[in-house]
Amino acid sequence: MTKRLLIVEESLRDRNAHWFEYIKHISGATTKFGWTTQVACHKAVEDVIKQDLDCLPLFEYAKYLDSSKKKLPGEHYYGFILHSFRVFQSTKKVLRKHRFDYVFCPTVTVHHLLAWYVLLKLYPKSIKTLCLFFVTNPGVWNSETQKVMYPRSSKILGGILAKFKPYVETGKVVLGVETKGAKTEFEHISGVNFKLFPHPVPFSLDIEDRVNKPLHLACYGFARYEKGSDLLQDAILEIVKDSNYGHVHFSIQWTSPFDLPNGENCEIKSELKASNQVTVIDKALDTSEYINLLKDTDAMLLPYRNSSYYARVSRVAIEATNMGIPCVYTKGGWLEDTISEYGSGVGIDDESVEALVQGIKELIGNFKDYKTTSSQNKTRSIAYFQPSNFCNQLLANG
Structure with a gap:
């Protein structure tokens, strides 16, 4: 019955x-x-x-x-x-x-x-x-x-x-x-x-063949304080100013400004928009656009604040582990629990631009190792x- x-x-x-x-x-x-x-x-x-x-x-x-x-x-x-x-x-x-x-x-x-x-x-x-x-x-x-x-x-x-x-x-x-x-x-x-x-x-996709392409690190989803978008743009700016990282490209989705706790408006910085190493996505993405971007992404940047995400799910993080994409993520909450078990990447301290910069550099410097671990774990991620x-x-x- x-x-x-x-x-x-x-x-x-x-x-x-x-x-x-x-x-x-x-x-x-x-x-x-x-x-x-x-x-x-x-x-x-x-x-x-x-x-x-x-x-x-x-x-x-x-x-x-x-x-x-x-x-x-x-x-x-x-x-x-x-x-x-x-x-x-x-x-x-x-x-x-x-x-x-x-x-x-x-x-x-x-x-x-x-x-x-x-x-x-x-x-x-x-x-x-x-x-x-x-x-x-x-x-x-x-x-x-x-x-x-x-x-x-x-x-x-x-x-x-x-x-x-x-x-x-x-x-x-x-x-x-x-x-x-x-x-x-x-x-x-x-x-x-x-x-x-x-x-x-x-959700699970195969990554595009990215041989001889710049290493592509990205953060998708509307820019928000709780997602650490203000921290991320400062970290990206510091890295693109370093000539040792000229082979890296960043994508960050920033459709509109957001408010900081002190009442100030946080806008995308003009230096970020002007950099030839940065793509600023200033619109909402439809499903096909998002999928195409994911296929072309080497690593995901998730400096989410624990004040909002300590016990909260991030679908983007799950999509990353399902696709074998390594991440830079905030330690101490759900992100660490999930990525350490079903993916791989670099855990960083909460709300720290310095830690975020060092985490991104670590991932870039040892990308092949993190990618190998992520690829090995993706089958378990998809199944779970x-x-x-x-x-x-x-x-x-x-």
């Missing part, structure tokens, strides 16, 4: 964010396992998405999509209760009529938890197994102490999660995360066991991050 999976994502409305591709990959993989998949999504979901997914347009409100809208008086304090009520009202319409072997919620926050706790109580036969998946973490990284701090709001989150403990212990509920850091933090605040899953990336492995682990209790 065919098993039924329900994916619940209130923010699936259009193709502007990652939800469509993410859910599409999962739905495709589960179909190969013989499951039928439906997707509970936003009421205003695009028709093109309906063509690819079996959609149930349920949700009028979405926490992520509505974040910029004007709040009701006092909503800052009771908003998580209000949103849970809205989620409950929308989701119960489906659970009243249908039973599912597995219900998967891919981007859960505190604003959804009370709804699912009540739904489990009222419709236990409609949900054989429920997976509540968290892509953010409750702690805040302190760059000065190099430790995680927990805001007061984490006590509320931990208290609600603790209510799910009996369900977790019986296997009725699976609490999932994508990083070791997030797993540690959630278990710390709740006392409940969390399961670590891979981030599904169905492919959607079928994610679905195998996800549906193990289904």
